[in-house]
Amino acid sequence: MLSFTEENYLKALLKLAWEGDGSEEAGTNDIARELNVKPATANDMLKKLKEKKLVSYKRYGKSSLTAAGRRLGIEIVRKHRLWETFLFEKLGFSWDEVHEVAEQLEHIKSAKLVNKLDQFLGYPAVDPHGDAIPNAKGEINLQQRKTLAEQAVGMRCTVAGVKDNTAAFLQYVDKVGLAINQQLTVTSVQPYDGLIEIEVDGKRSSVSPQFAENIIVQPLVNKAAGGRSKK
C-alpha cells in the first residue's frame, strides 16, 4: 500500500509528463519544485519508487513513470477529479474551493468507493475545471482544447474549463461573470494590445490575452436550434 507521499510523487511525475514538451521525463529538481520539497528529499523517494518498480530512475539521469506507476498515478488523478466534481455539483462548493479538499480525498483507498462515486455522478467526462476524468480502465479522453485567446471576433462559445487553477485566477474568472458552461461572445479584439472584449449575459468586459489563454472554450454550434434552456 502506497503512502500519501508516494502517491503525490506519482501524481507529480504524471503532471510533469503531461506538461512537458512530449518528453515524458523529469529531472530531480523539477520534481522537488513541483512537490515543494528539497531535491535531496525527492532523490531519496525516486530511489525508493524505483525499488517498487513504479519509476524508472538512473543516477544523474531523468526519471519517468513505469507502466505500473503510470497506472497508479492515473488512478489518483481519477479520484481527484471525481471528488472535485462531487464537491462542485453535489455539495455546492465554488470553483476555487474544490482543489484543496480533493487533494485530501484523492488518497482514500477503496476501489469500490471510487467506482460508486463515478456512478453516482453519472460517469462525468470532465471535472469542474474542464480537465478530462480518466475512466475505470485508466483511459483518458485527451481531446485537444481551444482557448478563448484563439477565438475570432463574433464567436459564440461556452466555457469548458480553465488551465490555471489558482484561487486568484478563479475568483477573477468569477468576477467577469464566467463559470463552467457559461455562454459568451467575443465582441472585439484590440489590434494594439490584444485586449479581448467579451459579452457575458449582456455584460461586456475586457480581458487580457494572458487571461484568455487560461480559459478553455467549446465553440457553440447551433444544432437543433435552441435546445432546452433550464432556468
Add this chain to the structure above:
Amino acid sequence: MLSFTEENYLKALLKLAWEGDGSEEAGTNDIARELNVKPATANDMLKKLKEKKLVSYKRYGKSSLTAAGRRLGIEIVRKHRLWETFLFEKLGFSWDEVHEVAEQLEHIKSAKLVNKLDQFLGYPAVDPHGDAIPNAKGEINLQQRKTLAEQAVGMRCTVAGVKDNTAAFLQYVDKVGLAINQQLTVTSVQPYDGLIEIEVDGKRSSVSPQFAENIIVQPLVNKAAGGRSKK
C-alpha cells in the same frame, strides 16, 4: 493541525468514556488495546496530547479528555457517522462495508465539507448503525435505546440500529432478513433457552438472546394506520 494518529487517540478516548461504567477515564493499557498498539506507544502519545491540552494525564494515573479534546473527538465521530450515512444512502454501500471506508474519510480536514455534507444528507439524526450523529455544535442526542432482547412476545417494531459492527454480525443480520428500518414481530420466546422467534416479511427465524441484544429496535406505534409501504 492534528495527525490522523492523534485524532484516532481522541476517538478511542471518547469511545472508552462512553462504553465505560460512567467513569469517563481510561487506563493506558485499555487505550493501547483499543488502538492495537503497545502500551509504551500509547503512553508516549498520551504525554504528547497532554502537552497539547487535549488529554488530562498523570503518571501512573488514568487518562481522560479535556473539554477541548472532547470537542475535537466528537467532531471526528460526527464526520465518521456522516460519511457512513453518505456511503450507505447515496452510494449504495452495504451495512457492513461503510465502517472501514469511513475510518479513512473521518480524517479529511475541511469544516465546510462536513457541514455541506450534513446539509446534503438532510441533517440526519442517526447513522446506518443507529448511532446518533453529533450536530455542528457538537451536541449529541443520547436517547436510551431498547434492544430486541427486551421486547415482549407479539411486539411489532422496526430495526433502528445495531450495537455490534463486525462484518460477521452484520452479514448474519442480513441473512435473517433484517435491515435498517425493517419491520419485525416477536412471535415467541422459548422459556428454556431464551431463543427468540421473529417474523420478518412473513418469514420466521429464531435468534439467540445474544444476537437480540445487539439489535436496537424502535417499537411500532400504530399512528395514522398504515403509512406508505415502499415495497
Add this chain to the structure above:
DNA sequence: CTGAATATTTACAAAAGCGTAAATTGCTTA
C-alpha cells in the same frame, strides 16, 4: 576543450510513530 554554473547525489540529522525489554509503581491478598 576547459572551467564555471547547474543538477544531482551523499552524508548526516530531526521528528513522528511504533516496537522490545527492562525498570518502576501501586494495588491486592495472604
Add this chain to the structure above:
DNA sequence: TAAGCAATTTACGCTTTTGTAAATATTCAG
C-alpha cells in the same frame, strides 16, 4: 504488612519523511 503481580513507564532502536551542507557529476559557454 509484605510479597507478588499487573499496570505503567523508561530507555533504546527502527523506519519514514523531511531537512541542511557538502561532495560529485554533467553540461554549456567561450
